[in-house]
Amino acid sequence: MYQLAISRDFIARHYLIGGDYGPENREHSHHYRAEALIEGEELDGNGYLVDIVALEQALLAVLEEFRERLLNELPPFAGLNPSLEHFARICWERLRARLGAVHGRLTVRLWENDRDWAAFTGPPSP
Numbered sequence: 001m002y003q004l005a006i007s008r009d010f011i012a013r014h015y016l017i018g019g020d021y022g023p024e025n026r027e028h029s030h031h032y033r034a035e036a037l038i039e040g041e042e043l044d045g046n047g048y049l050v051d052i053v054a055l056e057q058a059l060l061a062v063l064e065e066f067r068e069r070l071l072n073e074l075p076p077f078a079g080l081n082p083s084l085e086h087f088a089r090i091c092w093e094r095l096r097a098r099l100g101a102v103h104g105r106l107t108v109r110l111w112e113n114d115r116d117w118a119a120f121t122g123p124p125s126p
Contacts, residue, residue, distance in 0.1 A: 002043060005035055006055055007036075008060060011068060012032060012067060012068065016081055017082075034110050035107075054099070059095060084118040
């Protein structure tokens with residue numbers, strides 16, 4: 001199985017809703033790290049799962065939507081608790097849409113600090 005991953009850092013703000021989460025119920029920021037991982041059995045004609053430059057450009061474009069923003073105010077989080085799990089899925093959806101077809105399965109792993117992370121893996125490209 002081939003694997004290709006890149007990661008980039010960014011800062012975004014949020015506050016949790018729907019429960020008593022102590023200080024997390026107040027607006028605060030996280031220094032997030034987003035990792036995009038492609039895994040697959042086959043490479044394309046150029047020997048890639050995906051062009052790493054295209055992956056980087058797509059990931060940076062997705063992260064720019066959230067950089068220095070309050071997640072609670074953004075349309076993808078409407079009606080949602082902006083949990084790390086939801087955020088990982090939303091990043092996956094946006095990255096998948098930007099990448100188009102890839103030769104493998106995409107996972108987005110999102111750290112909210114240097115210890116804690118959530119990930120979302122969707123179905124492979126059709």
